[in-house]
Amino acid sequence: MATSDLETQLTELQKQSQQAIAAVTSLDDLEQLRVNYLGKKGELSQILKGMGRLDASDRPRIGAVANEVKDLVQAALDKKKSNLQSAQIQAQLESETLDVTMPGIYLPQGRIHPINAMMDKALDVFVGLGYTVADGPEMETDYYNFEALNTPPDHPARDMQDTFYLPDGNLLRTHTSSVQIRYMEENDPPIRIIAPGRCYRRDTEDATHAAVFHQIEILAIDEGLTFTDLKGTIKIFLEEMFGAVPIRFRASYFPFTEPSAEVDVEWNGRWLEVLGCGMVDPNVLKAVGYDPEIYSGFAAGFGVERFAMVLHQIDDIRRLYTSDLRFLKQF
Ligand code: DAH
Numbered sequence: 001m002a003t004s005d006l007e008t009q010l011t012e013l014q015k016q017s018q019q020a021i022a023a024v025t026s027l028d029d030l031e032q033l034r035v036n037y038l039g040k041k042g043e044l045s046q047i048l049k050g051m052g053r054l055d056a057s058d059r060p061r062i063g064a065v066a067n068e069v070k071d072l073v074q075a076a077l078d079k080k081k082s083n084l085q086s087a088q089i090q091a092q093l094e095s096e097t098l099d100v101t102m103p104g105i106y107l108p109q110g111r112i113h114p115i116n117a118m119m120d121k122a123l124d125v126f127v128g129l130g131y132t133v134a135d136g137p138e139m140e141t142d143y144y145n146f147e148a149l150n151t152p153p154d155h156p157a158r159d160m161q162d163t164f165y166l167p168d169g170n171l172l173r174t175h176t177s178s179v180q181i182r183y184m185e186e187n188d189p190p191i192r193i194i195a196p197g198r199c200y201r202r203d204t205e206d207a208t209h210a211a212v213f214h215q216i217e218i219l220a221i222d223e224g225l226t227f228t229d230l231k232g233t234i235k236i237f238l239e240e241m242f243g244a245v246p247i248r249f250r251a252s253y254f255p256f257t258e259p260s261a262e263v264d265v266e267w268n269g270r271w272l273e274v275l276g277c278g279m280v281d282p283n284v285l286k287a288v289g290y291d292p293e294i295y296s297g298f299a300a301g302f303g304v305e306r307f308a309m310v311l312h313q314i315d316d317i318r319r320l321y322t323s324d325l326r327f328l329k330q331f
Helices: 003-023 027-038 043-053 059-096 114-128 156-160 178-186 227-242 282-287 304-312
Strands: 191-200 212-223 247-254 257-267 270-280 295-303
Touching (some): 043 059, 114 191, 178 212, 212 270, 212 304, 227 257, 227 270, 227 304, 270 282, 295 304
Antiparallel strands (some): 191 212, 212 295, 247 257, 257 270
């Protein structure tokens, strides 16, 4: 075979490959070209098979040409490959770019219901004083709701709280005071808890009464706690809730506390009752196995709705339950 034939084929391959490589637009196609030209069974190998038929004296020169062609094709492939790769990265970056100047999407914002806001605020104050949040079931036994709270079955104080009794003899708790008993049964003094929750009473609904409402219960038990500790704690709490308003303690009666008091705040020129409290009755301590000779404590309970109504001057408790957005948006 004539050396010129092989040489022509090599130069032809060189030219063709340059064009083909220039025209390629994807990395996959480029790889395919590499295989076609330089692969084991590629065009270059095919051409070089003809070398065996050359005169021995011609081989080195043609070999040199073949190497040169191979290097040129390889270089063209490499260059194209890096071009395609950077174009790919560029395209990816552009497609992922965030336009931080675009206007946002408007999502209407919900707000916290005044009952929840009130609870959160009260919890915050007591957690700040070192109290732990506790809870108990809304369906209760007579024992936890009444009996252990020094209110036996024929006790006249049961009339203070009209109760929903369930067919199985259980009841819907009329107050969160039941949590006191449950917590004390499971824990030893010292105790400082705050227990928020839903309560139920068979009241006729009107502007100030709801059958389902919310209470928060406070309980502190320790050695040497006195009425002074109760007063100081309630004072701090009410000041956090209502600001520096005048408050007064009035003697009252609850079966589970002795002595007992009701607390009023002066609000817009009127005294408003907001809370019941007292020193935990020794019978309550005995019911959970605490020795009243060693431990004493105080308790308090209040209605969350009542607080919200006083604070926000809401005239009817039912507004808190009707989910009227025109009303709720004011808070
Ligand atoms: N449980 C009472 C009620 O529902 C409120 C109450 C009064 C709770 C005095 C107390 C307390 O812990 O000491 O009316």
